[in-house]
Amino acid sequence: MVGRVSAGPSETRGKTVSEAVAAWRSVRAFDDRAVDAAAIRDILRRAARAPSGGNLQPWVVETVEGERLAALKALMRRLSVERPEGEAMAYDFYPRELKPAYLQRRRRNGEILYDALGIDREDKAARTAWINENFQFFGAPYGVLLFIERSFGPSQWLDLGIYLQTVLLLLTEAGYGACPQADWAMFDRSVSGFLGMPPDLTLVCGVAIGFTDTTRPENRIRTERDDPLARPDGDSAEPSSAARPPRGLLPGAIS
């Protein structure tokens, strides 16, 4: 039936789930190999086996490739110069205050990425240029933009996150590299207008997809993880706004 996803067993036998989870890393540079757009669309459909409360399946998925992708990238090149602060975001990516343990993770994450890129912490121009690469999908040949109904709350956003992770693992299994990108939400209005999205939807994030350029240092970093079974240290809140970059949600920008 039109509109339904038949999700049979995958033909791909690239990686086990455990291997895909262990292999995961955000990929922020892609090589010239063309992606199989039909295979990626198939992944986006199969990922809809992800569970969701009440089976609402609250994700709305737009794909961009080829000429439309080139036009979006051109628009974003212009907008990121004209409106460097972005547009009104539908959601705060981080709370205004972060406890020290979380702030420490943000800082460490930024150090790891910017050290790999050779970008100095104080070099604002280089950092801004790097953040703007988000809006070029880091050079990826394929982009996905995830939307949700504005009226939906945390439960449906949680569902969307589960869908996103399912997509990322299936992409990993299939040999693709990807980066989830909340930075796209900074340009919800313009991107939604460009794509002709209905006004009751809001842009949650993008996903850059392509083949990993393994020669690039930003793709060779390994971010850290703490034991999720241990409670984060410290319970006193510390304002994080002073440590915030002027714009951007990039991990490295947040230090």
Ligand SMILES: Cc1cc2nc3c(=O)[nH]c(=O)nc-3n(C[C@H](O)[C@H](O)[C@H](O)COP(=O)(O)O)c2cc1C
């Ligand atoms: C919802 C979400 C939004 C993210 N947004 C961005 C983004 O806008 N730009 C970016 O470079 N990375 C983004 N990331 C990637 C995270 O920075 C990355 O997952 C984190 O640093 C851990 O590193 P890893 O994915 O390589 O394991 C995002 C990740 C998630 C899950």
